[in-house]
Structure formats: C-alpha cells, structure tokens
Amino acid sequence: MIFYFSGTGNSKWVARQVAAYQHESLIAIADELAGGADLIYTLQPSEVVGFVFPVYSWAPPAIVMEFINKVRFTNAEGHYFFFVCTCGDEAGLTLNIMNETVAAKGWTWQAAFTIIMPNNYVSFPGFDTDPKELEQQKLHAAIDEMERINQELASRSNVFQCKVGSWAYIKSRIISKLFNKYQVTAKPFFATDDCISCGLCEQHCPVHNVKVHIKPEWGNHCTSCLACYHICPRHAIHYGKATLKKHQYFHPECK
Template structure:
C-alpha cells in the first residue's frame, strides 16, 4: 500500500490493513509519500508555501523511484511517516471528521463564481453539477477539496474554514482544466 499525505499518515496503514483482513487479504508492505499539503478544512491548516511545495514534489519523485525499485525487487517493508500523536489523529479526530466534516453542506460558492465548471470537471466522484452556472454539491462528496483547489477565482469555500487560505493546483493550470 502506498499512501500520500501533506506531512504524515498517522495510522492510515494500520486502518487499511484491518479493512483488508476483513476481506481475507494480506498487506505485505506500506510506504508513505509526503506531498505538498493541500488540507485547508480546519483552523490552523493551510497549503504549503511555494518553496516547500516544490521541495516536497522533488523529494516525492525520488521517493516514488525508490519505492518502485523495492517493489520490482520484492523488498517489502513498512516505511511510513506516522507523525506526532497518530492515535489521537486516527482514532479521535478522523472519526469526528468523517461524522461531521465529510458532507456537502459545508461547501459554498460566492458571487465571485464565474460559472466555468472546473469544479464539476475535477470532482473525482462526479458529485458537482452546474445549475444556472453555479456549482451544486450532491450527497457523494468525499471532501477531497479538488473543487476548492482548482477554482480560478477562489469562489468556493468550506464554511468559514477556508477563508483567506491558499490553493494548491497540483501542477494543473486552473485556467486550462
């Protein structure tokens, strides 16, 4: 299993392994790849500055190559960045977020919206439709923030939590997507 994160994965590998065991599947290796942070949905969280994001991208490319070599050589290992307080983050904060945070009701669009539809096109679960030129979220939202990140005029918000925060375009040009 390979998981990506802005800084750390906490207990994600263990949680994944438990789910796989329920299906009688074994997990032989875990790796994490640190990527530029794009999490903006809670106070105190924001995207990385440009210099840090570029460094993380450069390091991630090297990490991917290293992991690929290990996979080709069948060198299974458990090499992840758990970070600080992984139990609190995975066993307390995560379930609360899933219960109250993974919902379309927090997503809003301001009058700055230009009706470009990028938010709808980038949604990985096709959860956003345009109605009268404005995004409308349905009930399958994963709270992945792709719609927020890609908006070229920053018209999409997650309640007040994203006010004044940056966007991470993941190498995409929001004007061309």
C-alpha cells in the same frame, strides 16, 4: 492493477508513476464504485495489486475503505499486495487500519509506503496549504522518492515505511472518526459572485458530486477531497468561513 483515489492530484500523480513503472493498469476507485457492477477481479499470474490514496485526518478516506470492503479477487493468494499513501506530514495509524481491514478478507500487505506531498487540507481552522517554497521542495523530493519506491515494488520487497508521527492513536482512532462524522459533508460549500461558470469544479470532482448551473451546486455524496475548492481559477469556491483567507493547491501535472 493499481487502484487509486485522488482529489487534488497528489495520489493520482503517484498512481500514474506506479502504474507506468510496474506496467500495471490504472483504475479509479470512485469510477468503479459508481459503476454499480460487482467488484470482482481475476488476476493474471504475474499481476500485482496496489492501492494509492491520500490520508484524510490520519486515516484512509472512507471511500477507499468502502471499496476495499466490497472488492473481491478470485485468486488473491500468492499475489503481491501493497499500498502507497500520500500525506502532507504524517499518516498516523494508516498502516494498522489497512492491516485490520484486509485481515478479514484473507489478504496481507507485502509492502506499504508513505510519500510526503504538498498539503491541501484547508477546511478547518489552523490548517492551510504549504508555502510555495515548501510546496516545490516536496514536489521535487517526491520524484526521487517515487523512483525508490518503484524499485522496491519491482523487487517485490516486503517493506513497510509509513510515517506514523506523534499522538497517532488519538489522531487516527478519535479525531479521524470525528472528521468522518462532521467534516465529510458538502453543506458548507458555496460559490461567490467571482464564479465564471467554467465548470472545472464539476470536471475535477472524483465522485461527480458537483453540477454547475450558473454556479456550482453540491450533492450529498461528498468525500471532502476539496478538489472543487483548489481547482477554481477565481478562488470563488469556499467551505464556509474556514477557507476565506486561505490558499489553493492542485498538483501541476493533474490539472
């Protein structure tokens, strides 16, 4: 089982590669949470459990943490658990946070990886997408890196390769909490008159928080994934004034 969460497609692309190579089913975390059913799974004898998700403000997204806290496996012992997180530059203390989260559930991770993908965070001053040349370099490098990671997973290796980066404690333990408290909200979103009511923002919202009635309207369970902003073909969606002069990115194979 490969559980994934993705906004602009980086983690979805990675999850697809992992699921195909490892011959595992692909399950969207947002859909499972929205389904309302008990999140209880029974694993087949040779089945592995993987989580794929983006790093938000140097930590796992709140929706991923919610899912892990709620999910239960009836026969977790003896199975291979791993995660792959995508990020633009560094993951901070994501590995530490994931270790702490599953320890209370009686699991342990057997492997964890960071894979560098194009940046997509634009809703804060000083942050923007990568230049197109760097974006393409990251996408090409990710293909080879994904092959290497899949080989490690197929061998059931105990490998932990998460890029921590600088000032990790401050970023993951302090800034991340402020991000979740103040930035994970749809309130600043609006659409300009350039909106053509195409509905792509509604279609690509992983938590179905966007509804288009002439213009898009946002609900109250936004994950701050920015899929709606990045998928808009007219660049008509903005997050307050922070994104007015910024760029867009969506994984080319996940549009």
